Amino acid sequence: MHIYPSSKVRSLHRRGLPVVSRRSFLAGLGATVAAPRIxxxxxxxxxxxxxxxxxxxxxxxxxxxxxxxxxxxxxxxxxxxxGRAYTETTTFGVPYDHGAHWLHIAASNPFVAYGRKHGFDVYPAPDVYRVFEGDRELGAREKDALWHAWDELYAAIGAQGERGNDISAAEAAAGIEGPWSATAAFGIGPWSMGKDLEDFSVVDWWSGADGADWFCREGFGTLITHWxxxxxxxxxxxxxxxxxxxxxxxxxxxxxxxxxxxxxxxxxxxxxxxxxxxxxxxxxxxxxxxxxxxxMGLYNHITLQFSEDVFGMGPDGYLLFRVAPDRKAFGVLTNAGGHGLAYCDVGGSWARDLEEESAEYRIDYAMGELRGMLGSSIDRSFVKGAATSWGQNPxxxxxxxxxxxxxxxxxxxxxxxxxxxxxxxxxxxxxxxxxxxxxxxxxxxxxxxxxxxxxx
Ligand SMILES: Cc1cc2nc3c(=O)[nH]c(=O)nc-3n(C[C@H](O)[C@H](O)[C@H](O)COP(=O)(O)OP(=O)(O)OC[C@H]3O[C@@H](n4cnc5c(N)ncnc54)[C@H](O)[C@@H]3O)c2cc1C
CATH class of the missing domain: 3.50.50.60 (FAD/NAD(P)-binding domain)
Structure with missing residues (x-):
């Protein structure tokens, strides 16, 4: 779950908290790690x-x-x-995290020290983004407009949360409108909390720590199982x-x-x-x-495997696109850990709607959106996909x-x-x-x- 761009990190600076952007990523079997013994x-x-x-x-x-x-x-x-931290290599032949993937808030995360001590490849998450509007990629100045919208929304929610005014994030955001506000709302709501802004408390949101994320190339679930x-x-x-x-x-x-x-x-x-x-x-x-x-919020991975880096950001980049008012969106962690997996992550009510559909439908949906941004040439590198359904797991x-x-x-x-x-x-x-x-x-x-x- 979760990803925050540098704009959130700037907000955190203002808040005087340790800085870390959220999201961790898993990866390959490069490190020599003793097999876990259950x-x-x-x-x-x-x-x-x-x-x-x-x-x-x-x-x-x-x-x-x-x-x-x-x-x-x-x-x-x-x-x-x-439990909800689970890595397996059967589906894709590389570590695939069904649940937790980011070692959030590395400064207070005991799994970072454990991973380092025991030979796992743990490393800080890079902070590289590509953002699209339709098939057009945004330049740096336009991306700033998105980060500005993100900051504005963050500040509005944070102000109410800090004040202890326990309204919904949607109420706190009332009146904020702009070309990027739905995208920022997606980032702070479904992509992070697994809920739409209407569905979570700003005081609760404010009580959450934040900071830089790390990844574990072998998978967060692998790390936890080892521990x-x-x-x-x-x-x-x-x-x-x-x-x-x-x-x-x-x-x-x-x-x-x-x-x-x-x-x-x-x-x-x-x-x-x-x-x-x-x-x-x-x-x-x-x-x-x-x-x-x-x-419970709902956050699911629609995971696509590519035989080459179709996103062009190297390992662990992020891809976002301008979110329409219908809120049907996902954010992508691209080429996770350099293993060729793209985690197209959905959250909130859209994730619930999608859980009613088959995995094939969801994979087609994600591929269709990516094709619209990157072109149909990505089909040549597409290997296969998978989708999680944590809301339906009893x-x-x-x-x-x-x-x-x-x-x-x-x-x-x-x-x-x-x-x-x-x-x-x-x-x-x-x-x-x-x-x-x-x-x-x-x-x-x-x-x-x-x-x-x-x-x-
Ligand atoms: C898709 C997804 C992405 C996520 N991303 C991140 C992330 O990037 N970073 C992060 O830190 N966290 C992430 N999380 C959240 C993280 O995985 C959880 O917060 C954490 O693993 C929860 O641990 P837990 O021990 O509280 O609960 P669980 O892991 O749910 O453990 C509870 C256990 O109880 C078992 N159980 C249930 N009912 C019974 C019963 N009746 N009898 C016996 N056993 C039972 C379950 O099978 C489960 O194993 C993500 C979660 C999901 C689903």
Whole structure:
């Protein structure tokens, strides 16, 4: 997710935050990295703590609890670890990130240091853009007009957010009109938040940290799997119900029941809001409301593979085009990591509409738009495409979360434990790095320390 041009970075300077543009990119198998080792665990029937979900948060929580000497059982419904951070090389023969790709906010991102230490090819994201209006490429001065529109929108949303006036970004942007305002709105909304401006809170948006992004050439999912390689996990184990009517908790799974002193739930707010995990007794109404109000945005990759660099920017450039009022847009990370993959990323309501269409339709759509800008000669270099559908994945039901307008306070409710034995962690629970894999990990570590103190 996410990309911010230099205009946002300038805004951040004004805000006095560390500078980093958002977006990370993956790449090749050049570095010598030891293969990860997934440790499969038996479901222990009576641990101290059950952790639900083996994404970055659940993995981190499990490690911290085990280091504190607690008996932990980590369960994961799917057949792999990593959750929304997932790299595979089967589809394209090169690392393909289905989810997280940018190592956002490198200065506070623990995966950057891990990657460097363990031989991954991690590097700062370049900041190179080509922008089109129809088949015409913009020159430098015209691009400045876009960055100016971006700044203007950023400032309008930021001003309301900083003031604590918890309206929607669309309301904050009211009255801003210009040839590039829809493109800037796409950049700050769907391309970054996975939501249209109408659908997220400016106070929440303002609470998010920002800074320079890095990429990992082997894929962010590969990096996370490596980091987590020695953490025991019970794969293919889905939690369906948490009974906390007695002392401790009983987590009922499709592999049997696990009795524990406490549980850490790390599944997405989308999954929580769907009721896929039932609670007996029911959770307090405010808690249930927090799952709804810290709602999932949708961000999907339509990934196209080219046999040569048809975009002409070298590895990791960005391509944008002027967005029409119908908001049907995508932004492209081109030639990611030098592997020839173009991530044509859609977000918000347009991403939802597209999820109703087949992968072939989406690939054709992206190719058609690119052809209009770069010419039909790109067909000669096109190898194949793929498209993600995170909104339809029952284990995520969206891509990453943010507060609905007026609901920033619900973040606090979301983080609160219930009954001193049901704890919540995950990307949506982090105070400033929400929506990122780093935030998920840090949230998992923080909550695990709380749980360990609590059980002491
Ligand atoms: C397309 C896309 C692009 C993104 N881009 C970036 C990016 O560039 N940079 C970045 O930092 N972040 C990005 N993100 C967000 C990032 O991937 C997430 O914030 C982060 O990985 C979430 O980690 P988590 O541990 O909180 O949740 P998850 O990774 O969702 O982990 C929760 C786990 O729980 C499991 N689960 C669900 N239900 C059950 C159940 N009932 N029982 C047992 N297990 C269950 C799930 O299978 C999953 O493995 C992106 C996400 C998407 C989808």
């Amino acid at each position: 440790v499969r665990a038996q479901v222990s029937s009576n641990p101290d703590v059950v952790v639900i979900g083996a994404g970055a948060a659940g993995l981190a929580a499990t490690r911290v609890l085990a280091e504190r000497g607690l008996d932990v059982t980590l369960i994961e419904a799917s057949s792999r670890i990593g 987590a390689g020695d953490i025991p996990v019970s794969l293919g184990t889905r939690a369906g119900r948490i009974d906390w009517s007695g002392k401790g908790v009983v987590v009922e799974t499709d592999q049997g029941s696990i009795r524990a002193r406490a549980v850490i739930v790390t599944v997405s707010t989308g999954v929580m809001a769907s009721g896929a995990i039932a609670f007996a007794p029911m959770l307090p109404a405010r808690k249930l409301e927090s799952f709804e109000k810290i709602s 284990l995520t039901l969206g891509s990453y979360a943010s507060a609905e307008p007026g609901a920033h306070d619900m973040r606090t409710v979301l983080r609160q434990p219930v009954g001193d034995r049901i704890f919540f962690a995950g990307e949506a629970c982090h105070r400033s790095l929400w929506s990122t894999a780093a935030g998920a990990r840090l949230s998992g570590e923080e909550v695990a320390r709380d749980v360990a103190r609590h059980l002491d």
